[in-house]
Amino acid sequence: MASGRPNKLAFLSQAAPAGYVAGLGRGASGFTTRSDIGPAREGPSAEAIAAARAKRGEEEEEEEDERFQDPEEEHGLFASAVYERDDEEADRIWESVDRQMDERRRKQREARERAELEDERRKTPKIQAQFADLKRNLTSVSAEEWAALPEPGNLTAKRRKAAAARESRDNRTYALPDSVLVGARDQNQVQNEAADVDMEGTKSSLGGTVSSLTEIGEARNKVFSHQLDQASSSSSIASSGLSSSIDPKGYLTELSGISVKSNVEIGDIKKARSLLDSVIKTNPKHAPGWIAAARLEEVAGKMAVARKVIAQGCEQCPKSEDVWLENARLNTTENAKVILAKAIQHLSQSVNIWLRAEKIENDTESKKRVLRKAIEHVPNSVMLWKRLVNLEESPEDARILLAGAVEAIPLSIELWLTLARLSTPEEAKSVLNKARRTIPTSHEIWVAAARLLEQMGESPDKVDKTIAAAVSSLEKAGAMLSREQWFREAEQAERDGSPLTCAAIVKASIYLDIDVEDRNRVWVEDAQSSLEQNYPETARAIYQCALQEFPDDVSIWQGAVNLERGHGTRESLEQLLEQAVTNCPKAEKLWLVYAEEKARKHDIEGARQVLIRAFDNNLGSEAISLAAAALEAEQGDKQAASMLLERARREVNTVRVWIKSVQFERGEGSIESALTLAQDGLKQFPQAAKLHMMHGQLFESRNTPESLNEARDAYAKGRQNCPESVALWLLSSRLEERMKLSTRARALLEKARRAHDKSDTVWAESVAVELRSGSVAQAKSLLARGLQACPTSGLLWSMSIWQEPKQARKTRAADALRRSGDSSYVICTVARLFWQEGKYTQARSWFDKTIAADRDWGDGWGWWYAFEDEQARNHDGGAKEQLLEKIAIADPRHGEEWQLLRKAPENAKRSAKELLPELASILINKYGSQS
Incomplete structure (x- = not known):
C-alpha cells in the first residue's frame, strides 16, 4: 500500500451494477431467494417489457381483434345463443364455399409448395447431398490407400458386457432379517368384525373378530356352501312342511341369466x-x-x-x-x-x-x-x-x-x-253441406263433396261446378290454396280412384298464379312432371286444358298423343289423333302417327285414307309420300308402291325420294331399274353422297370385272363431288382390297387421312387393312398415330386394347375408359374381356352398360346376344328372349356390321328382332375372342 499500487480488492466495498448476476460470465445462472428480496414485489411494467423486446429486436404480438375470434369461442352477447338448424346450414354452406375456393387454388398452392420445398432443400441440403462431392472423390483413392485405412473399433462387445453387468446388478437379491417381515405383516394387517350370522335359529360358529382378509374369504365361502347345502336338501324340507326361498332347479339358470357388467x-x-x-x-x-x-x-x-x-x-x-x-x-x-x-x-x-x-x-x-x-x-x-x-x-x-x-x-x-x-249418399250430402257451413275454410270438405257426386254417377259438369264453387268460396274465406297445392289434391283424388274430381280440380286451378305468356311452357312442364310421378289422369287433364287454350300447338298435341299411347285405349288415342289432325292439318308428324296407329291395328284401309287426307292437306310432302309408298310395300303391293314413288319423284323431287326409290328397286331385286334410277338421280343431285354410294354398290353387286371397274369409277366420281364423305373413301378402299390391290387401298386411305385427319373411322379402317394383310407392326404404328389424332375415340381405344397382350389388357381398358369418356365401344370391349375370363355376371352387367351408353349401336346388341346365346347353350341360362324384345323397341340404326347386314337387299323387309341372331353369328365368326 505504501508503494502506491492500486488496491485490486477495492470493488468489494462498492455497490454492484444494476442487473449484475454473480458468475454469469462463467455460465452460472443466478437465483434470488425470499430472504434476499423480502416481501413480494411487482413484476416489470408493460412499457418495460415492450422496451426490452424492442431492444432485442422482437416484434410485439398484436392482440387478436375481437371481430376475428373463433365462433366456437364466442363470449359476451352471443355466449348463450342456441346453435340452431339455420346456424348448422350456414356453417355447412361456408364449409362448401371454403372447399370450392380451396379446390380453385389447389394447383397454385401445390406449385408454390413445390417451389418452397425446392428452395428449402437448396438452402438446407440433406447430409448425403453435402457429402456428394466427397463420395465422388472416393473414386480417386488407390488400392494401397484403401488397404492402409485402419480397422474401426468394435464397440458392440463392450456395450453387450455393460448391459449384462447392469442386468446382473439389478437382479441381485439380498436376504432380509425377520424383523422386517414381521413389521410388514403388522403394518398390513386388516382388522374387521364379522357379525353373527343366523342360520335357521342357530348361531354361526364364525362370530367374533376376524383378523385377516383370508379369514374373511373363508368365512364367506362357508356361508355360501351352507346355503347351497340347504338348497340341495329343499326336497326333504318341503316334505316336512317347511318352505325354502331358493329354487334348486332354477338356481343355476338364474345365475346364467344374470348379465355381468364390467x-x-x-x-x-x-x-x-x-x-x-x-x-x-x-x-x-x-x-x-x-x-x-x-x-x-x-x-x-x-x-x-x-x-x-x-x-x-x-x-x-x-x-x-x-x-x-x-x-x-x-x-x-x-x-x-x-x-x-x-x-x-x-x-x-x-x-x-x-x-x-x-x-x-x-x-x-x-x-x-x-x-x-x-x-x-x-x-x-x-x-x-x-x-x-x-x-x-x-x-x-x-x-x-x-x-x-x-x-x-x-x-x-x-x-x-x-x-x-x-252415411248413405243422401245423408252424406246433408252432412257435407252442414260441415261446409260450419268450416268454410276447409277445401277437404269440398273435395269430398265432389267425390261423392262422382260416386253417385253425376255428370262431369256437376263435379266441375262443385270444384269451381269451392275455389270461389275459399277465396272469399281467405283460405285459398296455391296452384301446386291444388295439383297435389288432384293427384290425391287420382290415387283415391276419382278421375272426374281430379280433372275438375285441374280445370279450376290451372290458371292460378301464372302469367299469360308462361302458360304454354309451365303447363307442359306440369304435365310431364305428373306423368313422371305416375299420375296419368292429372297429366291428361292438364293437356286437355292446354289444348283448349292452344289448339294449334303441335308439341302439346304430340305430348297428349304420347300420353294416350302409354296410358289410354285405342279408341281414346284415335279420337285424340283425329282432333289433332283436324286442328293442325299441316302437321305431317301427326298425320304419320295417325296412319302408323291405323296400320299397327291392321286397319290398312284406314291408314290409306289417313295418308290420302294428309297428302291433300300437305301437297308435295316428302314424308307423307314416302310413308304411303312404304305402306304399300309392306302390304306386298309392289305396283302401287312403285307408282306412288314415281308420283313422288315427279311432284316432290327430293334427294330422299330418289334414294328411297333406288332402295325399293334394289330390295325387289331389280338391279337394272335401280341403276337407272340412281343415274337419273345423280344427274339432278350430283352432290348426293348417298346416291353415289348406292350407284357404286349396285355395280359391285354384278360381281364382274367390268362392273367392278365401273364401281371404281362411280366411287371416284363420288369422291370428286362429295370430298367430305368418309363413307365413299372407305367403300373405295374396300373395293380395291376386294380386287386384291392392297397397295391402292393403302394409297386411298392415305389420301383419306390427309383429307379427314380427325376421323377415327378412317384411322380404324387403315389399321384393319394392315391387320388383314398381316402387317401387325405397321398396324400398331398407325393405331398410335390415330390415337394421337383422335385421343378420345372409343373405336381406336377398343382396337388398341385387343392389340395388347392378355396380361396388359385390363390396364389398357381402364386407361381407355378414362380417356374415351366411357365410350360404348370400350365398355363392350370390357364386357368381352370379362366374358373371356368366365366372369359371366360382370360381363352381363357391362353389356347392359353398353346398351345404356348407346342404344342405337347395333353391334353392341349383337355382342350381347352372342353372349346370352352361349349362356343359354352352356349354362342353361341367359335372357335371349328379353333381349329380342328390347331390340325390337330400340330399333338401332348404326354400327359397322349392323348396317352392312341391315342394308343388304335380301334383308330389306326383315325386322331387327329377326336380324339380331344372324348378326351375333357374323360377329363371332369374324372376330372370335380376339385372343
Whole structure:
C-alpha cells in the first residue's frame, strides 16, 4: 500500500451494477431467494417489457381483434345463443364455399409448395447431398490407400458386457432379517368384525373378530356352501312342511341369466346415479330427473329400486303426465291400472293417460268403458272419439257416435268426413253441406263433396261446378290454396280412384298464379312432371286444358298423343289423333302417327285414307309420300308402291325420294331399274353422297370385272363431288382390297387421312387393312398415330386394347375408359374381356352398360346376344328372349356390321328382332375372342 499500487480488492466495498448476476460470465445462472428480496414485489411494467423486446429486436404480438375470434369461442352477447338448424346450414354452406375456393387454388398452392420445398432443400441440403462431392472423390483413392485405412473399433462387445453387468446388478437379491417381515405383516394387517350370522335359529360358529382378509374369504365361502347345502336338501324340507326361498332347479339358470357388467359400466352407472341423485334432490319438482333416475335403475337391472324411485317422482310431481306414464310402464298390468287411476285424479284432462289406460285393458267392453269415461272428462279430444268409433263393430253405432262427436267438436274436419263416409249418399250430402257451413275454410270438405257426386254417377259438369264453387268460396274465406297445392289434391283424388274430381280440380286451378305468356311452357312442364310421378289422369287433364287454350300447338298435341299411347285405349288415342289432325292439318308428324296407329291395328284401309287426307292437306310432302309408298310395300303391293314413288319423284323431287326409290328397286331385286334410277338421280343431285354410294354398290353387286371397274369409277366420281364423305373413301378402299390391290387401298386411305385427319373411322379402317394383310407392326404404328389424332375415340381405344397382350389388357381398358369418356365401344370391349375370363355376371352387367351408353349401336346388341346365346347353350341360362324384345323397341340404326347386314337387299323387309341372331353369328365368326 505504501508503494502506491492500486488496491485490486477495492470493488468489494462498492455497490454492484444494476442487473449484475454473480458468475454469469462463467455460465452460472443466478437465483434470488425470499430472504434476499423480502416481501413480494411487482413484476416489470408493460412499457418495460415492450422496451426490452424492442431492444432485442422482437416484434410485439398484436392482440387478436375481437371481430376475428373463433365462433366456437364466442363470449359476451352471443355466449348463450342456441346453435340452431339455420346456424348448422350456414356453417355447412361456408364449409362448401371454403372447399370450392380451396379446390380453385389447389394447383397454385401445390406449385408454390413445390417451389418452397425446392428452395428449402437448396438452402438446407440433406447430409448425403453435402457429402456428394466427397463420395465422388472416393473414386480417386488407390488400392494401397484403401488397404492402409485402419480397422474401426468394435464397440458392440463392450456395450453387450455393460448391459449384462447392469442386468446382473439389478437382479441381485439380498436376504432380509425377520424383523422386517414381521413389521410388514403388522403394518398390513386388516382388522374387521364379522357379525353373527343366523342360520335357521342357530348361531354361526364364525362370530367374533376376524383378523385377516383370508379369514374373511373363508368365512364367506362357508356361508355360501351352507346355503347351497340347504338348497340341495329343499326336497326333504318341503316334505316336512317347511318352505325354502331358493329354487334348486332354477338356481343355476338364474345365475346364467344374470348379465355381468364390467367395471367401466359399473363406474358409469355410479356416476350417473350420483348426478341424477343430485338433480332430484336439488329440484324435486323436476319430472325428467325422476324419469331419468328410474330408467337408470332399470338399465342397472334394479327394477324394484326403479319402481320406488318413479313412485317418489309421482308424489313429488303429481301434475306431470310423463311421470305417471313412466310409472305405469315400469309396473305390471294390474299395478299400472291402479297407478293410472291415481293419475287421472290429478290429470283428468290428459288424453295420453286415458289412452294408456284403454290400451292396458284386455277386452273390448272394458276399453269402451274407459274411453266413454275419458270422453266425459275430455269431450273435445278427436283422438278419443276416433278410438271409440274404431272399437264399434256396427256401422250404425259408429255413425251415432260420430254424430255426437261432430256436435262436441264441430271444427274437426276428420270427424265430419268420417261421418259422411259412414252415411248413405243422401245423408252424406246433408252432412257435407252442414260441415261446409260450419268450416268454410276447409277445401277437404269440398273435395269430398265432389267425390261423392262422382260416386253417385253425376255428370262431369256437376263435379266441375262443385270444384269451381269451392275455389270461389275459399277465396272469399281467405283460405285459398296455391296452384301446386291444388295439383297435389288432384293427384290425391287420382290415387283415391276419382278421375272426374281430379280433372275438375285441374280445370279450376290451372290458371292460378301464372302469367299469360308462361302458360304454354309451365303447363307442359306440369304435365310431364305428373306423368313422371305416375299420375296419368292429372297429366291428361292438364293437356286437355292446354289444348283448349292452344289448339294449334303441335308439341302439346304430340305430348297428349304420347300420353294416350302409354296410358289410354285405342279408341281414346284415335279420337285424340283425329282432333289433332283436324286442328293442325299441316302437321305431317301427326298425320304419320295417325296412319302408323291405323296400320299397327291392321286397319290398312284406314291408314290409306289417313295418308290420302294428309297428302291433300300437305301437297308435295316428302314424308307423307314416302310413308304411303312404304305402306304399300309392306302390304306386298309392289305396283302401287312403285307408282306412288314415281308420283313422288315427279311432284316432290327430293334427294330422299330418289334414294328411297333406288332402295325399293334394289330390295325387289331389280338391279337394272335401280341403276337407272340412281343415274337419273345423280344427274339432278350430283352432290348426293348417298346416291353415289348406292350407284357404286349396285355395280359391285354384278360381281364382274367390268362392273367392278365401273364401281371404281362411280366411287371416284363420288369422291370428286362429295370430298367430305368418309363413307365413299372407305367403300373405295374396300373395293380395291376386294380386287386384291392392297397397295391402292393403302394409297386411298392415305389420301383419306390427309383429307379427314380427325376421323377415327378412317384411322380404324387403315389399321384393319394392315391387320388383314398381316402387317401387325405397321398396324400398331398407325393405331398410335390415330390415337394421337383422335385421343378420345372409343373405336381406336377398343382396337388398341385387343392389340395388347392378355396380361396388359385390363390396364389398357381402364386407361381407355378414362380417356374415351366411357365410350360404348370400350365398355363392350370390357364386357368381352370379362366374358373371356368366365366372369359371366360382370360381363352381363357391362353389356347392359353398353346398351345404356348407346342404344342405337347395333353391334353392341349383337355382342350381347352372342353372349346370352352361349349362356343359354352352356349354362342353361341367359335372357335371349328379353333381349329380342328390347331390340325390337330400340330399333338401332348404326354400327359397322349392323348396317352392312341391315342394308343388304335380301334383308330389306326383315325386322331387327329377326336380324339380331344372324348378326351375333357374323360377329363371332369374324372376330372370335380376339385372343
